[in-house]
Amino acid sequence: DAGITQSPRHKVTETGTPVTLRCHQTENHRYMYWYRQDPGHGLRLIHYSYGVKDTDKGEVSDGYSVSRSKTEDFLLTLESATSSQTSVYFCAISDRGQGTEEQYFGPGTRLTVT
Amino acid sequence: QQQVKQSPQSLIVQKGGISIINCAYENTAFDYFPWYQQFPGKGPALLIAIRPDVSEKKEGRFTISFNKSAKQFSLHIMDSQPGDSATYFCAPSINFNKFYFGSGTKLNVKP
Numbered sequence: 050d051a052g053i054t055q056s057p058r059h060k061v062t063e064t065g066t067p068v069t070l071r072c073h074q075t076e077n078h079r080y081m082y083w084y085r086q087d088p089g090h091g092l093r094l095i096h097y098s099y100g101v102k103d104t105d106k107g108e109v110s111d112g113y114s115v116s117r118s119k120t121e122d123f124l125l126t127l128e129s130a131t132s133s134q135t136s137v138y139f140c141a142i143s144d145r146g147q148g149t150e151e152q153y154f155g156p157g158t159r160l161t162v163t
Numbered sequence: 164q165q166q167v168k169q170s171p172q173s174l175i176v177q178k179g180g181i182s183i184i185n186c187a188y189e190n191t192a193f194d195y196f197p198w199y200q201q202f203p204g205k206g207p208a209l210l211i212a213i214r215p216d217v218s219e220k221k222e223g224r225f226t227i228s229f230n231k232s233a234k235q236f237s238l239h240i241m242d243s244q245p246g247d248s249a250t251y252f253c254a255p256s257i258n259f260n261k262f263y264f265g266s267g268t269k270l271n272v273k274p
Contacts, residue, residue: 108261143259151212152209152262
């Protein structure tokens, strides 16, 4: 998985609680992304980062926030988890402009909100 | 707003046959057209990609055909193998920023 780890890999939480998912990379890639994957929807971009402290919204950003204080870490926070946020979350990295345009995906985090 | 429509949703092909998956898009600003392959329990991985200045790209048994005027591109898998059984996603992007994934095609190659 190209030097990308996600933690936790599985989490069950209750509605209304805050949740933070972590993506850690060892590739020193500039770009990092958070997606969610749901049946029938493919992968949908939540937020992405193009550098330390530089982030932007994706197509399904409501209810999510992100932070990137170091190149290697990109955090996704659900401020108050809802059942509609039950999903599999994937982190991805890329280093476009450096000879490759490929996105590398992490192993995913399965989140269940009860 | 659905920017990308992928078809079919599922596909069953006999070993040795040709698998064809299609992707239609709305946004003419898309300038990068990749296909990703995903196995159960894993993240997607880039399979093959094309830029809009060429109409076809071939890598081994995998070919992308691109039709700019029709706003469509397709993935062809020649001599399909059971190991190709996976879910495939098209994911066009603009300037390699935001990627818009299709809903996926689950391919099952029968031995």
